Amino acid sequence: MTDKIDVPAKHWDRLFAPSSCLAMITTVDGGGVVNAASYGTCVRVAHEPVHVAFTTSPGKDTYNNILLNGEFVINLAPFDPLVLGQVRVVGLPFAPGVDELAKAGLTALAARVLRPPRIAECPRHFECRVVWTREWIDRVMIVGEVVAASVDADAIHPDGTVIWEKVRPAHYCGAPYNNQFVAAFQTFSADMPYDGPEVQKFEDDRIAMLKE
Numbered sequence: 458m459t460d461k462i463d464v465p466a467k468h469w470d471r472l473f474a475p476s477s478c479l480a481m482i483t484t485v486d487g488g489g490v491v492n493a494a495s496y497g498t499c500v501r502v503a504h505e506p507v508h509v510a511f512t513t514s515p516g517k518d519t520y521n522n523i524l525l526n527g528e529f530v531i532n533l534a535p536f537d538p539l540v541l542g543q544v545r546v547v548g549l550p551f552a553p554g555v556d557e558l559a560k561a562g563l564t565a566l567a568a569r570v571l572r573p574p575r576i577a578e579c580p581r582h583f584e585c586r587v588v589w590t591r592e593w594i595d596r597v598m599i600v601g602e603v604v605a606a607s608v609d610a611d612a613i614h615p616d617g618t619v620i621w622e623k624v625r626p627a628h629y630c631g632a633p634y635n636n637q638f639v640a641a642f643q644t645f646s647a648d649m650p651y652d653g654p655e656v657q658k659f660e661d662d663r664i665a666m667l668k669e
């Protein structure tokens with residue numbers, strides 16, 4: 458076993474890297490003007506119906522728009538050098554009303570149900586209606602229910618599982634790592650080195666939660 462060392466509190470945030478899925482989130486303001494911002498903190502938090510969450514700060518355009526109309530679209534960014542550069546542009550502190558998609562050279566694509574657009578360069582899109590928000594310390598968590606989802610036609614199997622090499626999920630390492638991203642699509646099917654009754658119980662539960 459490797460020896461463990463304690464980490465001082467000032468480094469806990471950077472120790473927990475990468476935080477979660479990388480996305481560009483689109484919203485619209487009261488006049489229908491599109492806003493896009495980059496978020497490294499997107500997590501799927503419920504299976505049925507599917508809910509997703511992310512964190513931002515009070516005062517951000519994304520939060521203001523969401524408070525106004527309760528809609529956002531999560532566009533999961535691929536691990537593609539060109540798109541990751543565009544993710545960095547979209548994450549700049551542009552003034553309200555500035556079209557971040559145009560600044561980054563990204564392509565807006567009408568969403569299927571909600572007003573904020575999809576971003577064509579991202580393979581996966583989740584259109585969400587806000588269920589709850591909660592402010593704490595200097596942050597706010599936003600949880601939304603997915604009401605429509607779409608994907609690049611060549612990036613999904615008939616059973617709905619994704620083709621990893623096509624969706625190429627990316628994670629953001631965080632501010633201490635500057636402009637680094639992690640490619641999150643190396644997969645491995647692990648053996649079960651235990652044969653107690655819990656294995657069958659887990660498998661039964663796993664099968665029961667699958668849909669067609």
Ligand SMILES: Cc1cc2nc3c(=O)[nH]c(=O)nc-3n(C[C@H](O)[C@H](O)[C@H](O)COP(=O)(O)O)c2cc1C
Nearest residue numbers: 494495496497498513514517518519545548549550
């Ligand atoms: C790769 C990347 C990931 C980011 N992740 C987050 C995040 O998870 N939460 C957050 O509050 N800001 C995050 N930011 C910063 C926001 O994108 C930035 O504050 C942006 O200006 C917010 O835009 P808005 O005011 O249009 O909402 C990230 C920036 C980058 C470049």
